[in-house]
Amino acid sequence: MKNKIIISVILIIGLAGLNPGKLYSQPYYNQQWPSFRGPRACGYMIHSKIPATWDIESAKDIKWKTPIPGLAHSCPVIWGNYLFVTTATTNMNDESLKLGLYGDIDEADDKKVHEFKVYCLDKNSGKIIWERVAHEGIPKSKRHTKSTQANCTPATDGKYLIVHFGSEGLYCYDFKGKLIWRKDMGILNPGPYTNPGVEWGYASSPIIFKDKIIVQCDIPGKPFITALELSTGKEIWRTSRGNEVSTWCTPAIYSKDGETQVIANGYNQICGYEFETGKQIWRLSNGGDAPAPTPVIANDLIYLNSAHGAFSPIFVVKPDAKGDITLDGESTKNQYIVWSLKRGGAYMQTPLIYEGLLYNLQINGLLTCFDALTGEVKYKENLKEAFSASAIAADGKIYFSSEGGNVYVIKAGPEYNLIAKNNLEDNCMATPAISGNTLFFRTQHYVIAIE
Helix, strand or coil: HHHHHHHHHHHHHHHHHHCHHHHCCCHHHHHCCCCCCCCCHEECCCCCCCCCCECCCCCCEEEEEECCCEEECCCCCCEEEEEEEEEEEEECCCCCCCCCCCCCCCECCCCCCCCEEEEECCCCCCCCCEEEEEECCCCCCCCCCCCCCCCCCCCCCCEEEECCCCHHHHEEEEEECEEEEEEEECCCCCCCCCCCCCCCCCCCEEEEEEEEEEEECCCCCCCCEEEECCCCCEEEEECCCCCCCCCCCCCCCEEEEEEEEEECCCCCEEEECCCCCCCCCECCCCCCCCCCCCEEEEECEEEEECEECCCEEEEEEEECCCCCCCCCCCCCCCCCCEEEECCCCCCCCCEEECCCEEEEEECCCCCEEEEECCCCCEEEEECCCCCCCCCCCCCCEEEECCCCCEEEEEEECCCCCEEEEEEEECCCCCCCECCEEEEEECCCCCEECCC
């Protein structure tokens, strides 16, 4: 017994001395959900046992439910016992949101003073530990009626918390809520390239890798992608995105054998960039013309999708790609593209690649399951609702959250098997998070922990 206690103490001391990024290689790494779609943006956790059913009304398996004022589509991020979310609120809490399937390009009327806020919650109790107003003022950019002024999901490395409010700036806090630095990123006002002057709201989330922050800013006129020093916000490099139109994509990182590249989804400029310098390595065009999904790294491949306008492709790219790898004519593969689809990608959702299968859910509820290595279709199912949140998975179960708050729990595998359908009793646009054995949903009015 004494030996067991000594070993446990050694393990605890050892873990405490690790760099935050190295925790991913430890048995306890399933506690951290550090940025959009979790560890390495994969969208799933291993070693997590999460529930398939719950009931909001009776509070069955509801660990806690904390109201968050304002309007935001940003997702929760988690490190240790801390959960972080952002929001934008007016003193009347009267922000408008129009959900569902519609094609209007309308802008919301955000002419009131907003508080752009950061919340830190206790992951175990839901208690608010601290809140900070990052900025106060009338929004500098407009948003779509289905968007918010707080779309970007924060990112953390366990020491710093990075939050992005688009035209209102990029902010760095420590875990006690102290502002470390602030950076003005300029006016970030993406909108449909077919209607110049229309603004739909910025949504690309920051990501952290090693000691750098990567931010993708595909805006009208001068789109760019940049790397900033994590501890100071100092710009390390900035690369033009050339003829790219507005996008709402969060970038991703591919790293292997000492070589690291930044992957940026897009329409004309789907690209891989050198992590250290920002130099373009490869490029691919003919994506959807208003892309939002994040690139996904799996099977030592890069998965990209989008859907809007003339194109709605899925591309599966080898990481050793070089130069212009755009497909010719009706081709679906080449030296660097393993397989692709001309049509069938998703407009809003990032695909989930889990246990060898790719799950692609479109905004209208059409779900297609593919073999992730070959592109073979395993099944198609229509969930017949509007979806914006991306799927997550753990414990052999996949969770799809509709805009209306219905959560479809599907058994992972090559055949469609609906395990349960639960309702959150609130609208849900944000992708949920997982930490340990708990699910965390960000709805329109609450953060909800289910265990």
